[in-house]
Amino acid sequence: MKIPLKAARHALFGSVSPSVKTKPTEKEHMQDLQNTHKDFLFDVNLVGVANVKQPVQIKSTSSPVNQTTVATFSMGAQLNRYAKGTNMSRFLTALEEFNGQNQTLSLASLKDLVRSLADRLNQDMIHIHVTFPWFYSREAPTSLQSAHNHSEIEISLNYSKTLGFKTELTLACLVTTLCPCSKEISEYSAHNQRGEVKMSVELCEDFDEDKIDWKNELLVAAESNASARIHPILKRPDEKVVTEQAFENPRFVEDLVRLVAADLYEYDWVTAFKVTCQNQESIHLHDAVAKITYKK
Numbered sequence: 001m002k003i004p005l006k007a008a009r010h011a012l013f014g015s016v017s018p019s020v021k022t023k024p025t026e027k028e029h030m031q032d033l034q035n036t037h038k039d040f041l042f043d044v045n046l047v048g049v050a051n052v053k054q055p056v057q058i059k060s061t062s063s064p065v066n067q068t069t070v071a072t073f074s075m076g077a078q079l080n081r082y083a084k085g086t087n088m089s090r091f092l093t094a095l096e097e098f099n100g101q102n103q104t105l106s107l108a109s110l111k112d113l114v115r116s117l118a119d120r121l122n123q124d125m126i127h128i129h130v131t132f133p134w135f136y137s138r139e140a141p142t143s144l145q146s147a148h149n150h151s152e153i154e155i156s157l158n159y160s161k162t163l164g165f166k167t168e169l170t171l172a173c174l175v176t177t178l179c180p181c182s183k184e185i186s187e188y189s190a191h192n193q194r195g196e197v198k199m200s201v202e203l204c205e206d207f208d209e210d211k212i213d214w215k216n217e218l219l220v221a222a223e224s225n226a227s228a229r230i231h232p233i234l235k236r237p238d239e240k241v242v243t244e245q246a247f248e249n250p251r252f253v254e255d256l257v258r259l260v261a262a263d264l265y266e267y268d269w270v271t272a273f274k275v276t277c278q279n280q281e282s283i284h285l286h287d288a289v290a291k292i293t294y295k296k
């Protein structure tokens, strides 16, 4: 078979030559619809961009201490009823500059990004939400073989020029939970499952991210209270240890949220928290869930 040239193939499938263009091509002669000012009936609480993926550098107190991960950004601003549209491109320009400076993604650098957005968009209120997987080396208990685990991180910043920043930090990780009821009533064994622990915290005024690696602290709060931690590599002697450890530390979903809440209560850098645990029950199709919200 003889295939026609590419241009002919495109024509075959409906492509046509460009028509005569009459609208301006220079930016200064183009309509700027988004800058139209009229009464457009409602203020818009949040307008911006979502699901923007970027490679970012983060720091950790556990290995690997410097790592590249992929973050997903949502950024938005308020818009008053007299402005037709926001300047969408400026969100991406600000983010591109942020990344171009090879900055580490931290609370401090995100706050700089938010301030720069407030200036570029000439807005008093900015919201930014970032999620990314954070990786850490996890050693098996006996063989000491290690590989990477990860938890999901969320950082949410609400900024107001008059009120400043409201920050919420979230970590979600997976743990093992073993059912106390099942252990109590059964002649042998107990059902156990993978549970997701999600913790969101608000920070004290003088929180210093250089002194406290909040990701690590939240991970410790979840894992140290679970029936057992989750490992990437387990040899047989390791598997024996984690199996027995889970049996020695049975947890209802309620037990786990309460124990994690107690740890967060003791963290003096946390002023308010939410803890949820969702167990993918191995003896049901449904999940078991529990949640605690607390303001100190």
Ligand SMILES: Nc1nc2c(ncn2[C@@H]2O[C@H](COP(=O)(O)OP(=O)(O)OP(=O)(O)O)[C@@H](O)[C@H]2O)c(=O)[nH]1
Residues within 6 Å of the ligand: 027, 032, 034, 084, 085, 086, 087, 088, 089, 090
């Ligand atoms: N406001 C708004 N812009 C949108 C939307 N969807 C896509 N855009 C696009 O965002 C782009 C414009 O971004 P702007 O930042 O306003 O562009 P500009 O006016 O050339 O940029 P400045 O010089 O910074 O003012 C256009 O291509 C719009 O079509 C939307 O729902 N709302």
